[in-house]
Amino acid sequence: MSELKKFYNENGYYLPIDVLDNDKINLSANKLQAIYQSPPSNIKHPWNLQAHLLADWIYDLCVSPKLLDAVEEVIGPNILIQSADIFIKPAKGKKHINWHQDANYWGLNPYELVTGWIAITDVNLENGCMSYLPKSHLHQKIEHTETFDKNSDLTRGQEINLKINDKDVVAVTLKKGQASLHHCLLAHGSGPNKTNFPRIGIAVRYLPTYVKQTKGPPISMILARGIDEYKNFKMDEIPTGDFDNKSIAEHDKASSPHAASNYATS
Numbered sequence: 355m356s357e358l359k360k361f362y363n364e365n366g367y368y369l370p371i372d373v374l375d376n377d378k379i380n381l382s383a384n385k386l387q388a389i390y391q392s393p394p395s396n397i398k399h400p401w402n403l404q405a406h407l408l409a410d411w412i413y414d415l416c417v418s419p420k421l422l423d424a425v426e427e428v429i430g431p432n433i434l435i436q437s438a439d440i441f442i443k444p445a446k447g448k449k450h451i452n453w454h455q456d457a458n459y460w461g462l463n464p465y466e467l468v469t470g471w472i473a474i475t476d477v478n479l480e481n482g483c484m485s486y487l488p489k490s491h492l493h494q495k496i497e498h499t500e501t502f503d504k505n506s507d508l509t510r511g512q513e514i515n516l517k518i519n520d521k522d523v524v525a526v527t528l529k530k531g532q533a534s535l536h537h538c539l540l541a542h543g544s545g546p547n548k549t550n551f552p553r554i555g556i557a558v559r560y561l562p563t564y565v566k567q568t569k570g571p572p573i574s575m576i577l578a579r580g581i582d583e584y585k586n587f588k589m590d591e592i593p594t595g596d597f598d599n600k601s602i603a604e605h606d607k608a609s610s611p612h613a614a615s616n617y618a619t620s
C-alpha cells in the first residue's frame with residue numbers, strides 16, 4: 355500500500371499534493387473572480403455548484419493528471435466526478451463553513467467519496483482555509499443540525515453534532531496549485547477570510563465506479579479515468595465551451611433534481 359493511501363486510511367485526509375502550475379492557477383483565479391463578481395444571468399442554479407459542467411477550463415482543473423493519480427491511489431483506477439464546487443471567500447468576508455461531513459449531502463453505499471480540494475489562491479488560517487478533524491472518518495455518519503446560519507456558506511448551515519476541540523484539528527494550509535484530499539466522513543469546516551484578498555478553492559468530488567446512490571434526488575457523473583463497468587449513475591456531458599448554452603443546459607439538467615432540497619441531497 356502506498357504511503358499516501360496508508361496515511362489517508364488512518365487519518366481520513368492527505369496533503370499537500372502539487373497538482374497545477376502557477377500560470378494555469380492565476381488564469382483560473384482571474385476568471386473565477388470575474389464570474390463571482392458578475393455571474394451569468396442565464397444560469398438557473400448556483401453556478402459554483404457542479405461548476406465542472408459549465409466550462410471546459412473548470413473541467414480541466416478537475417482532471418489534472420497529478421490530482422487524478424493521487425485520487426487513484428485512494429479509490430482505484432475507475433474514477434467518476436460527481437461535482438466540482440467552487441468556494442470563494444471575498445476579502446474581509448464574514449462567511450464561514452460549519453463543521454460537517456460531506457457524507458451528509460449524499461446517500462451512498464459504500465461511503466468512499468473523496469474530495470480533492472484545489473487551492474486556487476494560497477490558503478491559510480488568516481484567509482479561512484479548511485481545518486480537518488483527523489480520524490473522524492472512522493466514525494460513521496453523524497447527525498447534523500440545520501442552523502440556517504446566515505454567515506454559513508453551506509446551503510442550510512448544516513453543522514455536525516460533535517464536540518470539536520481546537521487542539522485536535524489540523525489546518526489545511528496550501529500554496530496555490532496544491533491540493534488536499536479528504537474522506538466524505540471526515541469532519542471539516544473553515545473560518546472567515548480576514549485578509550484583503552479573496553480566498554478561492556475548488557472541491558472536486560470523486561467516487562469509484564462501484565459506489566451506488568442509496569437515497570435523495572439522482573446525482574449524475576462524468577467518467578474522469580478508467581472504465582465504468584457498473585453503470586450505477588446517469589452520465590453528464592463533458593463541457594466543450596465556456597459557460598455556453600449547451601453547457602448551461604447540461605448544468606441545468608444535473609442541478610434541477612436538487613433545487614427543491616436546496617442542492618443538499620440527503
Ligand SMILES: O=C(O)CCC(=O)C(=O)O
Pocket residue numbers: 441451456469471482483484542543544555557
Ligand atoms: O472551501 C471550504 O472552506 C470548505 C469546503 C468544503 O467544505 C468541502 O470541500 O467539502
